[in-house]
Each structure stands twice: as structure tokens, then as C-alpha cells.
Amino acid sequence: MTVESVFPQLEALLPHVQKPIQYVGGELNSTVKPWDETEVRWALMYPDAYEVGLPNQGVMILYEVLNEREGVLAERTYSVWPDLEKLMREHSVPQFTVDAHRPVGAFDVLGVSFSTELGYTNLLTALELSGIPLESEDRTEDHPIVMAGGHAAFNPEPIADYLDVAVIGDGEQAVLEVSEIIRAWKREGRPGGRDELLLRLAKTGGVYVPRFYDVEYLPDGRISRTVPNRSGVPWRVSKHTVMDLDEWPYPKQPLVPLAETVHERMSVEIFRGCTRGCRFCQAGMITRPVRERSITGIGEMVDKGLKNTGFEEVGLLSLSSADHSEIGDVAKGLADRYEEDKVGLSLPSTRVDAFNIDLANELTRNGRRSGLTFAPEGGSERIRKVINKMVSEEDLTRTVATAYGNGWRQVKLYFMCGLPTETDEDVLQIGDMAVNVIAKGREVAGSNDIRCTVSIGGFVPKPHTPFQWAPQLSAEATDARLGKLRDKIRGDKKYGRSIGFRYHDGKPGIVEGLLSRGDRRVGAVIREVYERGGRFDGWREYFSYNLWMESAAKALPAYGVDVDWYTTRERTYEEVLPWDHLDSGLDKDWLWEDWQDALDETEVEDCRWTPCYDCGVCPQMDTEIQIGPTGKKLLPLSVVNK
């Protein structure tokens, strides 16, 4: 049975919406496989606008990995803006893929990648537009398996009722394993229906099926336990880890959109994982261990990627790119290679202590020397010990002074407000730091024409981190603290004009906090928000704090809990956390010890260069740190003139 394109119906709506090009597909390097020649069909979704979703590396990688597999098809779908959503509802046009404009409801799997929790309402929009029942239990064999992945899937409980399955960790191998299970089940004639398929997936131990687990609560609202309700279903579900990045050189042919998107560059993930141990950082905790791509592997990906895309910029991505064991040779090798081609290099995440001026000079050799960005995260030495972001004020001042001395004119500094144990004084010291940076900068640059921008947002405690027990600072307290810092910076007669101040108010952080550490009961809030029109919560122009608070006030009292209970409440050692049955490899006792160390202002070293401190990941997941140096160099490519 073939599936028709809905493009003719959609086409009639496109003249009436903003930026119609985002809905038509046709991107360079996109793939349309014949429907009837495939057995397992995936619709991959990034639950945000096309301009944000298209460059997402996770979706791009899985799209290629799946389409390379014989008999498997993958297409992409993104959230439609409310103008098109309204028209689609009026004209009964279903949620569609941009590749072949096939209706999402016709696929075997709808795989949704959640980088943040703020895409949850968009998931519900997509389900309803697809004609898929919102609640997992109402779906039949005719509906796709709705799967969540991405970092937010490490606590999928708030959307557990709307998902069929969640997969945590690296997706490359996991999606292929799931595909083979679906293929086998379909070939056998779908024995046991949807339930049997979900059971087969759950029994692998690497696919979480929320409906096979019951959550039991204590009278005070806390969870007493999360327990399997089927035999053969594991008590805990493991994350997936790809060990050799050189074996997975994806994306090989990155998608090149016609529409303008947030990142227009050839991105190469130079390593995965981070063991710096910053206690607030969920990404660093859940992606362990560190696995580097080799310098030669990086060189090949950049070469092929540029030829396949025509991009003018290469982004070397990771959680802390300057920490690659051969970053100097990588940067120099690439800068040499593309000197003639006007290809720029960027290193999006750079630590102050890993920065060196030679590296920065290589990165800017073929392009513009615009600004440098660092993230000290905390204003005082004390709070940086609490969060284990060990950057001394001297390090920072020296690094920034070197940058100003070498021709940079603009430095951006990122901070968080509301960190555990934080006081007004910790945050006000950010102002002193900025003043020191400007004073030193004026001295070395011999000019007053330099700037420093302080950018600061509220801290949200995340699951699977040492701060998962921490109380979140209320929106009011966050705003008051930020107001004091703003007044201090603006009030500085001598340096204030050279310091920019950008901050995000505390309200979105509270909603993010509710969703991050929420449990299944929070699902009712999400549904309420969705039904009252909540969409695109990551966008300032759509986000409504009041809508979330009103919806929570309606949905939560039945359970005897409220928003504060989920956000500003400190948890104890004994409390069963909603995500305890999802195994990120981190030992919960180690996380607790690290939380206690944080309160004692005790730091932990990076285990890449110092002995193991037993976070639990390597033995639990049977993985190990994989870093260079390989000692190899990037050779210049011979220039062929056509």
C-alpha cells in the first residue's frame, strides 16, 4: 500500500504563511526512498521550527544512518508555526515530512529528538496534527510508535503518557537495533500486535517503555518506587554508548537547506562526552566517557563535508572543544588546508583554562576576528568551587588580557544565577570581574575601545547531575539578584559604559525546572497548557509563564503537589527520584557524594588526566575513556584546478 504525498493540499496553503520555503523540503543531500521498497519507516522530528531543527546534528546523523540501511527509510518533520497549524486544521492537512510530504501517521516510528524540555507542547501539536492519539494507551497497531531521544529523554517521565518508548544515550546503533526488531516483527505478521512489539523492545534492556512501569507514591507526594508490571522487563533501562567515533563519521553529507537556519556551517563533532565534572552540567554527566574522534577522522569529515555542501565555515563541536588532545594540530592543519578557500573555523565551546592564543590565532586566520566567548559560570572563586568549574580569576584576567593584546576588541562572559549556596555577594562579584577585565584590557590594548558583555541566566537543576537534589532559586529571588548586579554594573562611572549586560528573567527557568525534574503527574500540566494554546515554549514571543502557572494550579492539586514542590524544594538522600530507573551509568551514591563535596566547596579533578574517582560510568556501561594523541598530522590536500 503506497502512501500519497499531501503536497498538493499543502501547496494551496503555502501562499498564506510566513517563510513557506521551510515546508517544501528539497534540501541538498536529502533523501527520498521509495515507500513500497522499504519495510521499516521512520519519521524523525525535531520539535521546534525548521530553522532551529534542520541544523540539529542528532537528527541529521540518524537520518543518514537509517537511510543507509537496506529496507529502512527515514524522513524528517519539524514543528509548523501557528499560522500554518491553523490552516492545516481548517483544511484537514496532516503533519507531514518535508522530504516526500508523506503523512507522519503512516510511518512505523515517529522519533522525536528533545534537546530541551521546552519542546513538549510541540510534541502534542504534532501528534494531534498527525491523527495519532495523544495518550499512548489509546493508540492501535495502525499508529506509529512514538519514541523520544535526546538529552531531555534522560527523564521522559513528564511526557511518559504521550510516548510509547524512550531511548537514552547515543542513537546511532540504537535506531538500527530498533529497526531490526520492528522488521522482524512485521515479517512475522505482527504477532501480538502493538503490545508484543513494545515488549520485544523493552526486553532488550535499552528501550524504555513507560507503560510497562507503574509509579507508586507515598502519602506525602514523593515516589515510593517505580516498578515493572510485566515479566521480562528490566528494573532499570540502560543508556547507549557508541565507543569508536571514527566508525561513525556522520553526517557525511550534511543537509544544506534553502531556507535560512540558525547554523549554516559544516559541523564536525570532534569528541563526545566530557569529564571536566562541572556539577550543573547535565550534558557532561550523561555523555561520559570522553571519546575523541581522531585528527585524521576529523580531517576526512571536514574535507568530504565541505565538498558536499559548499559551506564557508567549519564548526568543531563538542562540550569543550579546546580539550581535544590534538586541538592545536587540528586547528593549524585545517587553517593551512583551507587558507586559499576562505573557509572559517569556529570552536563554539572553549574553556578559559584551555584557551591559548596560538589556537585562537589559527582559528581566525582565514576569517574575521570578531569576539571571544568564555563561560566562567560563577562570579566568585567560592561559587566556582561549588560548581567545580575551576577557573581562577587570575586565569581569566590573563587570558582575556592576552586576547585584547592580540587584537580582539570584544569578550563575552557567560554566568549563571541561582546556583546552590549562592548569595547576592557571589553574583555581585561578576561585576567586579567584568571591571577587572576591562581595566586590564584597556591597559594592554592601549585603548578604551574594548568591550565586555556579561550574559547571565537562571540555573535549572537537572536530573543525573550532583545538583539533582538541589533547590532551585525562585523566579522572584533570581530577578532580584540580577537586578542588583545590573544596578552595580550600570552604576560604575569609570567602566560601566564598556560593560554590556544581558540577562534572562527567572520565569522561563521555573517552567524548565518543573519539566526537567518532573514526574508523570506533570504530564497533566503539559496537556493543559497545550489545550489552552501553548506552543513553542522556547520562543520568547510564544512562551507564557502565566499560562503554565494557571495550568499547573489546575492540574497539580489533585496530587497534593505544586510547582514549588518540583522546583524550589530540596530533595533528600532517601527520596526516589522520577528518573532513578533510567541508568545513565552514574552511580547515585557517587552523585550524592559529589553533591556533598559541592556543599563543602571541594573540587574534583578531570579523570582524563588524573585517577578515576568512581563516578560509575565506565564499569557500569563497559566503556572507557578514549583519547589521543595519535601523533598524526593533517596533510595538505593537493589542489586540483578544474
Added chain:
Amino acid sequence: MQRIRLRYTKRGRLRFTSHRDFQRAFERALRRAEVPMAYSAGFTPHPKVSYANAAPTGTGSEAEYLEIALSDRRDPEALRTVLDASMPEGLDLVDAVEARTTEFTERLQASTWQLALDGVAPAAAEQAVRGFLAADSVEVQRQTKKGLRTFDARAAVASLDLGQESEPPGLDGTADAPCAILRLVVRHVTPAVRPDDVLSGLRVAADLAPPVPATVTRLAQGPLDEESGTVTDPFAPDRDAPSGAEALGTPSVASAPGGAA
């Protein structure tokens, strides 16, 4: 430095490509195809590409024009083939000449447009066209960035008639959806009169209101032959000029980053 003029299309679903989207896609295609581009001087050098008169987003086109400057000589047809292969299907490069004449943009005097009006019976369309053409002027309004503007849509229209391809309603009046296809030749004047404005004019002058948005396609762009009322090939003078008569000096196609049409 060699200059090459290219004709390209915006077909099918890719008619929703905006001019800015096209520019980015084309400049990436130049890089993939390793075309030896001449670059502008300055702090951030840009490849020298000049675009003429881009069709509005959402309208298809068979006749868009641009000119590129090369640092090294290339055969125009070979270059066109390579670039065409590097562009997405629908944004097709269909013709190329070496620039051997100046004042190319001045030659783009008029456009031929096809307006497909789904759900409009040919007879009704024909009547509306007669009403429109009979008027000396037809005042229409359009929302621009500077606000609502009122101007005449009639004077710029060189011809407007019902195309042969129109589909009348089925004999019983219901079987097939009717579709009137109009063929419009409009002079490039200031302020520009776009096919949309002519459709507004049909509504103002003769009450024609299509039930669904018209599908609009530019078929040709070039010099207007006033006798026959047809638009001719703007590349003809380049083809007729002797080899070695390359246009030197400043580009003859105006750089128009906004691509207003």
C-alpha cells in the same frame, strides 16, 4: 575577467524560494562546483554575482537572470552544465552566454506571465479581462514596507488574454474543476506592476475573485517587441556579437541584493 550571463528557473515547490534563499544556494553551488569566481575587494570578499529583477517569493519562473564574473575563462555551456548539476532540482540553470554587450538590465523591458486561476471558468475570466482592458486606468492597492500604496495597474499591461490551455467546466458544469489560464505581458515600470496587482485590478475592474490563490509563473523576460507585443530573448545581442567583444569594465547587471521585482 570573464562575465557569464545565466538564465535560471524557479519551478514547482521551489517557487517558494525567496531571492535571499536563492542567493545563498547559488553561492554554495559555486563553491561546490569549484567555479573560479572573481571576488570583490574589501575586508570580507564576496564572489561577484549580480542578480536582475527577481520574481517574488511564491511565483514560479522560467526566466530569471544573473551574471557572474570569473577570474579564469570558462566555456559558458560547460559552466552551465556543472552549475545546474550542483543546484537543487527546480532551481535549474537553463541558458548561458558570455557577456559581450553592455546594458543588459535595460534590455529586460517586460515580462510574460502565466496566471493559472483554479476554479475560475474561462468565460468568466475572459469577461473580466475585457472589463480590465477597456478601462483607461485601474487603481489598485498594495501593502508595502512603507504602508498601503495606491497606483495604476492598467497602463503597464501590454497585453492580457485567455490562454489556449484553459480548461472549461465539464459539460454538466460539475465534472471537472475549471481553470482559466491568463497570459499577461507587463512592462517593467516604476513603481513595478506585479501579476498580483493585475489580479487585484481584475477584482477592482470586473469583480473577478478566484476561490484559491492563482499559480503565477514568469515565462519570459526581455525586450518588448511593440509591434507583435511579444517578449524576446535578452541574450540574442550577446549571441550575435562577435567573439572577442566581451563587455569590460563595470558589470552591466545592477547589483540588487534585495531583489525587488
